[in-house]
Amino acid sequence: MPAAAPEDELHRAFVRLFRRLKRMSTMGGLDPALAAVLHELGCTGPVRVSVLADAMRLDQSTVSRHVSALEQVGLVQRSDDPDDRRAALLSLTPTGRGRLATLLDERRALFRTATAEWSDDDRAQLAGLLDRMVRALDSVDRPTIPHHEMLESS
Amino acid sequence: MPAAAPEDELHRAFVRLFRRLKRMSTMGGLDPALAAVLHELGCTGPVRVSVLADAMRLDQSTVSRHVSALEQVGLVQRSDDPDDRRAALLSLTPTGRGRLATLLDERRALFRTATAEWSDDDRAQLAGLLDRMVRALDSVDRPTIPHHEMLESS
């Protein structure tokens, strides 16, 4: 049996961790996926479905459905994009903002409980490394996006 | 809007990262969940379904199905547990071991590519922190003691 490489341990840790997080993010009485959309939307401001989908690395159709669900329960609203009639700009309703705030509070509390014994330094370090990891993996599966405005020439 | 708390960033990073990992673990032509079972099994040696399920924090039924699937494609085999006729001991077949090795190789290569610029120290640090995080969250949702849960409902 091969001694597990550090990369493997990393991956296994991620997978198990995620299952935890997934179960936990059902908080606020909102499905994890919907909560994720709400969160993303709360961070990025009024955007189109396509942009949201791209940001979350999900299929447009998936996000479309989530958005519809959130709209139906009054957490998200659509406004017509003045520049393009087929597009819609998504934003949180006041209720949505409130719900998001609650959700984040709960989540924060949970993480704080979990990492109660940690030093601020450790927390920051983990966040930093994780963020770096996200970018690293992103650039693996999207060819690095060196200059994201190479549209000017032709 | 208040600058996102580090805990939030942490969580978001986890979620996005996981989607990446999930997609990546489809490698080797094996469904991610099956690959996970294969991996776990490869690490823990011959075990029962229930033990595997517990280790992976999944329902026994879920693991049971995955194991059946793996058995059907010849990657896993069952042997009767001499101590208990209802139980079965799961182990990898030679083919399964080979498949796992391939899978781990691919995964390792991917992680190595992604973290090519990292120092070994950073990698180790992340793995360590992540592991700690897993344990921290585990002790939040399983209060360290297996028994004193709420088992008496009616």
Add this chain to the structure above:
DNA sequence: TGATATAGTTGCGGGGTGCAAGCAAGTATT
């Protein structure tokens, strides 16, 4: 032996996702 517990499987339902097809609205070509 009969009551209860345990290992595992199966039926069922539900959530999450992607792909392909379709619809509506812009853009370009002639």
Add this chain to the structure above:
DNA sequence: AATACTTGCTTGCACCCCGCAACTATATCA
């Protein structure tokens, strides 16, 4: 302007992953 292509989004469909509840078969205990 009319036609053809493109783009933003939604819908139909299929598939995976999962947990709960019910069931079978064995094990254990009174």
